[in-house]
Amino acid sequence: MKIVVLTKAAVPLSSAIRIDPKTGTLIREGVPLTVNIWDRDAVEFALRLKDRYGGEVIALSMAPPSGIPALESLIGMGVDRAILASDRAFAGADTWATAHVLAKTIEKYIPDYDLVVAGEETIDSTTAHIGAQTASWLGVPYIYYVYDAEVKGRTLVVRRFLEDEGVDEVYEVDMPAVISVLKGSQIPREVRLSRKLNAREYIQVVSNKELGLDPECVGLRGSPTLVAGMAPATYPPRKKVVIQGEPSEVVKKLVEILKSEGVV
């Protein structure tokens, strides 16, 4: 099985997000990009399929060169090789333009893929668009929120969970296909330092010189959506009454408040 895993080198959850007050853009300096946490579920899922059925797992990412360490850590997890689609022309892409580059990279460099595995969403964009858009670009079926799968000939039998309806569903999907992996559903394996040491050798960087995409259809210019404004989020005013003192006094006041609000 040839499996492509889409992974984003994202701003990690733990880092304090800082905004340039002048431009309203994210300050990336000094913020090391790491693999989007939910993509580690996707990588683990792909590696488990490979453990069972054999084949190859290829990580694919569109990112600036600062995304390389993230891919190195995936090689350390056991991914066979990685492709980084990286070009100044790709900067500022919306999800349409990002999926465009990812799909064209797959078609050119991994045309014989059986399965594309994405994470459920990214921690810094949280759109969950890219999986479906990549499927649309590739013209293949797709399914989200998968936590288990089995190969039966040319179909993949997947189990998935819909959190908001509380249901488990089993689907058969014809391959090639795109799936996204339910976040938190896998226990990602450790990064092995021995593999990570020469990881760079397994990472291929491709630019738009190789991909040859119309520069009008990638990056900021190739994005049908446009960020027209950015403003700090503001919240409605609150009363801000401070209550402190002996716990028994505090509780008395709390009960009064609950009573006057008709809660008790």
Place this chain on the structure above:
Amino acid sequence: MPCRLWPPINKEDYRGVWVYLEREGDRLKDVGLELLGKARDLAQKLGGVEVAGVLVAGGEDLAREAIYHGADKVVIIDNPDLKIYTPAEYAEAIARVVQKYRPEIFLIGATKRGRELAAYIANTLATGITADCTALEIDPKTRDLLQIRPTFGGTQLATIRTPQRRPQMASVRPGVFPKPPRDPSRTGEIIVEKVEITKRRTRLVSIEKRLEKDIADLPPVESSDIVVAGGRGLGTAEGFKLLVELAKLLNGTVGASLMAVRAGWVPHTRQIGQTGKTIRPKLYIAVGISGAIQHLMGITEAKMIIAINPDPHAPIMENADYAVVGDYKQIIPMLIEELKRLKNQS
């Protein structure tokens, strides 16, 4: 010259505000009705254009329900192959109908299935889409939809446009807009469209309700008037038992911050915030939650917020109506005792 894969179109050819009406079995999900309410508001700002809903394989009773909630028209996609939901096939069929009627705006509820469908539909229509909008406005000059969504971890609100393409697409989480009142005197048009799909490549094999053991069978956070939420400051899963007890006494439910979910104390269906649920309870009690901006985003529409935290400078204290400075381990058990005493009196 813009990208030739999505060349500019004649925007005059596109009119009306459309909404995807998601079904759950034999009923409509609330989010579709909520969006009809918002669609009416947008349609009025666009000079009184039509509001319509798209329903896949649903009965006329459901279409009428949508009309009672604000639709002028409902298109039912009638294809026996589409009785059962599968993403690729549904997305293709919906895109076909939208392509035929050419609305200027198409809104989708960001349920799990909605999020799965939305971006594929947008790609099929070669248009842009913005996920999880929290506000939608109209720029009267250009008729552009201003798609407002939190970004950069919720610290900023981005305003996004799709200036050159139609329809303009946006998804919106359930509960963000209020559900309009049901008015059974409203009338509208119901159209049945036979839509073919190219090829079936996904098949449902089975579906079953998961009997997940959620904490103490409490109602979901999005449908409770009173939510008692806990964060990392609770320190242990035991701490949550106190919150469950308090929530039950108040006839409410229990919610959590991301950190409490990651600690494994609560299932992530109860997470409040940017990557969790947006809620609008009458009362929100935040216990051991610092009030990171991503968390606050989920509770901006709470009528009242009470925070309990020993740190008077925690951001939640600045964003509360009542900021209780103290240790929950002392306050909550005493509060529970007091409430029990009151209950026994009455």
